[in-house]
Amino acid sequence: MVTLRDVARSAGVSPKTVSRVVNDDPAVTPETRELVRKEIERLNYVPNLAARMMRTATSEVVGLMTDVVATTPYSVEIVRGVQSALRKEGRTLLIANTEGDRQIEAGYWRTFRSHKVGAAIVATMFHREYDVSPEGFDKPLVMVNCFAADNRFDTVLPDDEEGGYTQAKHLLQLGHRRIGVVSLHEAIRATGLRHRGMLRAFAEAGANFDESLLERGAVGPFPDETFVAYEAAKRLLSRPDRPTAIICGNDMLAVQIYAAASEHGLTVPDDLSVIGFDDLPIFSAILRPRLTTVALPYFRMGEMAVDLIAGMKSFAGRPAKQHLVECPLVVRESCRPLA
Amino acid sequence: MVTLRDVARSAGVSPKTVSRVVNDDPAVTPETRELVRKEIERLNYVPNLAARMMRTATSEVVGLMTDVVATTPYSVEIVRGVQSALRKEGRTLLIANTEGDRQIEAGYWRTFRSHKVGAAIVATMFHREYDVSPEGFDKPLVMVNCFAADNRFDTVLPDDEEGGYTQAKHLLQLGHRRIGVVSLHEAIRATGLRHRGMLRAFAEAGANFDESLLERGAVGPFPDETFVAYEAAKRLLSRPDRPTAIICGNDMLAVQIYAAASEHGLTVPDDLSVIGFDDLPIFSAILRPRLTTVALPYFRMGEMAVDLIAGMKSFAGRPAKQHLVECPLVVRESCRPLA
């Protein structure tokens, strides 16, 4: 193994000078720098991270603490975003999956500390409040898809309010006025936010939202409850004044709206427009006509978390901030203009 | 920061003794051990991995090199399995996603080396041959869901041959004889293996597989091709001698079989039995009747990879081996006995 010393000896300078070159310390003459660079190249010297870590008490590793986000189809995109951004900075990712267990989480904070990770990201599967207590962890910390009650950390969240607005606005612009809603469970934070956004879109359009067309809480955090959306949709579609469009709490619900519509002899989008939420690729693959939906920007949120961490070095001590990421409309073929 | 020394001083023993306790060296009296343990707890001491690493030139970190496995709904379960097993051993996971890019992969191997990861796992999204060249990486290496042409590494693979056997056998045992198949793309290794297994089941049952009921290559690695399965199913179902059951290459195809059946006025499972492959939770949530399928044991495969790594310490130098993991039958409601 080639060490700093070897390079120094070979280049005829002191170890410290080599260290300066390696760390881009400006206080080295260009000639010396070039000389050392050559020698590093020639000897194929690779810095020993362990030794460096020991001195600096920090590493270029970022710890990602998640409940199940790293292992769940819905939210792995956060991990991808984090990784993609990290790679560009030459940093690496240590992943911790707590499975929602506080004890496991505590253990992982210890692991993070002993690995001297330089920063941590806390991400959850659902958009929600989360009470982090990173015992003894004093490096930059960013939360993704969740937030601390006291807002003491920088936070990246999907703009669900605006997402709800986007869903409704799209349908309203197409001329729909009787719009049904099959929402997620009320315990999910996104539900209320999106509802507010939707009402705002109605108000802007000078339209009135018929509360009786709202089917509440069709799906909770547990997949088993899912099928109630099918019943909800059937209730909506068997009304004499059935809606011309349905807003779904997520893409999975949309699948059931399709099924219910087909059951009623209705065609999407000719007789019924459907708009989803999430934009999961699997549903684009399955559904025909392809589902118009609003995307949950998980990848972007992951990237943004890394950007924030990078920025924290330069702006240490500034107050924590919530960053809302736009949920873009993805237009496909499941919504059509009302004649 | 609390160090070994602090604990030692506080406990009234030498640093080395504390080191022994931390590393579970048996040569410590139970009383001393307990005393030290208490003090570690009290001071919230966390070992400095950097220092340890510098001495031992290896870490308890395992590197996971994947193409897209860590970020893809279908195969994240491998990562979960790896993590779950790793946590039990108190080891941690460094994740590298190459996105299939060789250059990125090479970079990550360098990262693994400089982090002195103690072992590596290479996993791919699809069951396939994969040409790893872990430049300069000389620690234990296990492959999951993929294998080297020369079989020079320990490998964990799903037993696709047996999976195909299981699918067919289930239907045959229920009395079905006219069985249709909508298979995956032929370029996928699993396709051929499962076909072989299926034929074996037919042979064992003394039945004959009608080659004309095989719809080949309905789906490849790209989700966009998916919808051809719908057409394939329709072809099968419009035959005068239509099959009483259909074997699917995966659960996603089954969704389309359901749709095609409904189109033809056929009910699952009364008029048509359907069996899937993969056992993705999302499809259990969506489909009614719930899909009988054969599970891809990704979680188990991840666990097994870790077990193998652990075993490699004790059996260094033994020849590499392929380990096949059983694909278990998951019976739900989409197949019924033929009257």
Added chain:
DNA sequence: TTGTATGCGTTATCAC
């Protein structure tokens, strides 16, 4: 069973 001395490769401090 327990303790002491030494050095891993790097960076920080402070001198020149």
Added chain:
DNA sequence: GTGATAACGCATACAA
């Protein structure tokens, strides 16, 4: 601008 020296926290070898 450069270099000598010390220290980071731990495990190894060896001694007691």
